[in-house]
Amino acid sequence: xAKNTIEPESHLFSGWLIISAxxxxxxxxxxxxxxxxxxxxxxxxxxxxxxxxxxxxxxxxLCWGIVAVFAGGxxxxxxxxxxxxxxxxxxxxxxxxxxxxxxxxxxxxxxxLLVGAGVAGTSFGIILPAMARAVGEERRQWALGLGxxxxxxxxxxxxxxxxxxxxxxxxxxxxxxxxxxxLAMALLAMPLAPYSGKQEAVQQIDGQTVPxxxxxxxxxxxxxxxxxxxxxxxxHVAFITAHMPAFLTDIGFDATVGAWSISIIGLCxxxxxxLSGILSGRxxxxxxxxxxxxxxxxxxxxxxxxxxxxISVVVFSAVMGFLWLATVPATSGLVAVMFGTRYMALxxxxxxxxxxxxxxxxxxxxxxxxxxxxxxxxxxxxxVALGIMAAIVHWPIKEHPIGRLATHSA
Numbered sequence: 001x002a003k004n005t006i007e008p009e010s011h012l013f014s015g016w017l018i019i020s021a022x023x024x025x026x027x028x029x030x031x032x033x034x035x036x037x038x039x040x041x042x043x044x045x046x047x048x049x050x051x052x053x054x055x056x057x058x059x060x061x062l063c064w065g066i067v068a069v070f071a072g073g074x075x076x077x078x079x080x081x082x083x084x085x086x087x088x089x090x091x092x093x094x095x096x097x098x099x100x101x102x103x104x105x106x107x108x109x110x111x112x113l114l115v116g117a118g119v120a121g122t123s124f125g126i127i128l129p130a131m132a133r134a135v136g137e138e139r140r141q142w143a144l145g146l147g148x149x150x151x152x153x154x155x156x157x158x159x160x161x162x163x164x165x166x167x168x169x170x171x172x173x174x175x176x177x178x179x180x181x182x183l184a185m186a187l188l189a190m191p192l193a194p195y196s197g198k199q200e201a202v203q204q205i206d207g208q209t210v211p212x213x214x215x216x217x218x219x220x221x222x223x224x225x226x227x228x229x230x231x232x233x234x235x236h237v238a239f240i241t242a243h244m245p246a247f248l249t250d251i252g253f254d255a256t257v258g259a260w261s262i263s264i265i266g267l268c269x270x271x272x273x274x275l276s277g278i279l280s281g282r283x284x285x286x287x288x289x290x291x292x293x294x295x296x297x298x299x300x301x302x303x304x305x306x307x308x309x310x311i312s313v314v315v316f317s318a319v320m321g322f323l324w325l326a327t328v329p330a331t332s333g334l335v336a337v338m339f340g341t342r343y344m345a346l347x348x349x350x351x352x353x354x355x356x357x358x359x360x361x362x363x364x365x366x367x368x369x370x371x372x373x374x375x376x377x378x379x380x381x382x383x384v385a386l387g388i389m390a391a392i393v394h395w396p397i398k399e400h401p402i403g404r405l406a407t408h409s410a
Contacts, residue, residue, distance in 0.1 A: 017134045018134065018135075020188045021127045021130060021147055021192060024185050024189065025148075025151040025154065026154035026157065027158070028091075028122040028151070029152070031095070031154075032119050033154070033158065034162035035111070035242065036246070037255075039243070039246050040249065040255070041171040042171065046103075051364075051368050053111070053367070054242065054243075054364055054366060054368065054370075055108065055364055056104070057111065057238075058363040058367075059111075059113065059360070060112045060115050060116040061359030061360045064117070064119045064123075065120075065355065069352075071087070071349065072347075075129070079193060080126050080129075081189045081192060085189060086121055088182060088185040091121075092179045092183055093118075094111065094115035094116075094118055095110075095115065096179040097110035098115070100172065123151070124332065127147060128144055128332050128344075131144065133341055140333065141329060142281065144280075144328070144333055145275070145329040148273035148274075148276070149270045150270075151273075151325060152270045152321070152325055153267070153270045155265065156266035159259055163255070165177055165178070214346070220402060222397040223338060225394065226334055226335070226351055227351050229293075229354075229390045230351050230358070231354045232389065233355055233358065234356055234362065235362035236358075236386070237325070237362075238362040240265070241262065242363045243370075243376060243379075244261055245259065245261070246258070248261060248313065252308075260317075264318055265321040266324075268317070268319075268320075268321025271322065272326040275326070276288060276326035276328075276329045280329050284399055285330040285331075285334050286334070286394050289327060289390075292323050292326050293327075293387045293391040294387065294388065294391045295319075296383075297385075297388050299316060299320055299323070300380060303316040304377070335351060339402060358386075362383075365382075
C-alpha cells in the first residue's frame with residue numbers, strides 16, 4: 001500500500017502539529033461561540049427585533065457550511081495553510097466590521113458572510129484531516145477527539161473573556177479586540193503544512209478525481225444518512241449557542257448566567273468530545289451517535305418540564321456540554337472509515353454542509369418564532385423531536401470501507 005510523504009511516526013513534528021491545531025481550534029470556536037453574547041446589545045443599540053441578528057447568524061452558519069465544501073476541496077488540492085490564512089483574514093475583517101454595524105445589510109455581510117467564511121477556513125473540516133494524517137490510523141480517533149475537545153475548551157475560555165470585554169469596554173470595542181487577537185490563527189497554521197492532503201501519495205490510488213470522489217460518496221447510502229443526521233446536530237448547537245443567553249435573561253437571569261451557561265457547555269464538552277473520540281475507536285461509531293442524539297432529546301425534555309433555577313441551568317448546560325460536539329469524532333471518523341483520508345476535508349465538508357443547513361434553520365427559526373410568539377418553547381420541542389429522528393437515521397449506517405478501498409487493502 002502507498003505510504004504518506006510525511007511519516008506519521010515523526011513524533012516530534014506531529015507533536016507540534018497537534019499543539020498548533022488544538023490552539024487554532026480553541027481560538028476559532030471560542031470566537032464563534034461568543035456571538036450569542038452580542039444578540040441583545042446589538043439589537044438594543046439599533047432598535048431591532050431579534051429576527052434581524054438571528055438572520056445574520058443564520059447566514060453565518062449557512063455560509064460556513066457552503067464555504068466549508070469548497071475550502072475542504074481547496075485544502076485537499078492546494079494545502080491547508082493557504083486556506084487557514086484566508087479564513088483568518090475573513091474572520092478578523094468580519095468581526096471588525098461587525099463592531100460598527102448600524103444596518104442589517106452590513107450585519108449580514110460582516111457577521112454573516114465574512115465570519116461564516118472565516119470559520120469555514122479555520123475549523124474542523126480543515127484541521128481534523130491534518131491531525132488524522134499526522135498520527136496514523138491506530139490513533140486517528142484519539143486525535144479527532146482531542147481536536148474536538150480543544151474547540152470546546154475555546155468555548156469555555158473565550159466566551160467569559162468576551163463577556164468581560166463587553167462589560168469593561170462595551171460590545172463594539174470588545175469586537176475590535178477579538179478581531180485583532182484572531183490574527184494569531186494564521187501563525188498557528190504553519191505547522192500543519194506537511195500534512196496537507198495534496199502531499200499524500202495515496203492520492204494516486206485508482207487516479208480518483210474530486211468529481212469522482214463526490215459522485216462515489218453521494219451514491220453511498222450510509223454517507224447520505226450521515227449527512228442528513230448531522231443536520232440535527234447543527235440545529236441543536238446553533239440554536240442554543242445563539243439564543244441561550246437571551247433565553248435565560250428573558251426568564252429572569254442576569255446576562256452573566258448566559259455567558260457561563262455557554263462556557264459550562266464548552267468545558268464539559270472538552271471531556272465529552274475526548275471521551276467520544278476514545279469510544280469511537282473501540283465501539284461502533286453509529287452506536288455512539290445514536291446514544292448522543294437520544295440523550296440530547298431527553299436532556300432538553302427534562303430541562304423544559306422542571307422549574308427553571310440556577311441549578312437546573314447549570315446541570316442542563318453540563319449535560320448538553322458532554323453531548324455538544326461529541327458527534328464530531330464519530331462523524332468525521334465514519335467519513336475516514338468509508339473513504340480514507342485523501343479527500344477527507346472535502347467529504348467531511350459536504351457532511352458539515354448538512355450540519356450548517358440545520359444551524360441556519362435553528363438560529364433563524366429561533367428568532368422568527370420569538371418575535372411572533374414571545375417564546376422559544378416551540379423551537380425547544382422541535383429540537384427534542386429532531387434528536388429522536390437523528391438517532392433513527394444513524395442506526396442503519398454501515399461502518400466499513402467502500403468496496404474500492406476494501407479491495408485495495410486486500
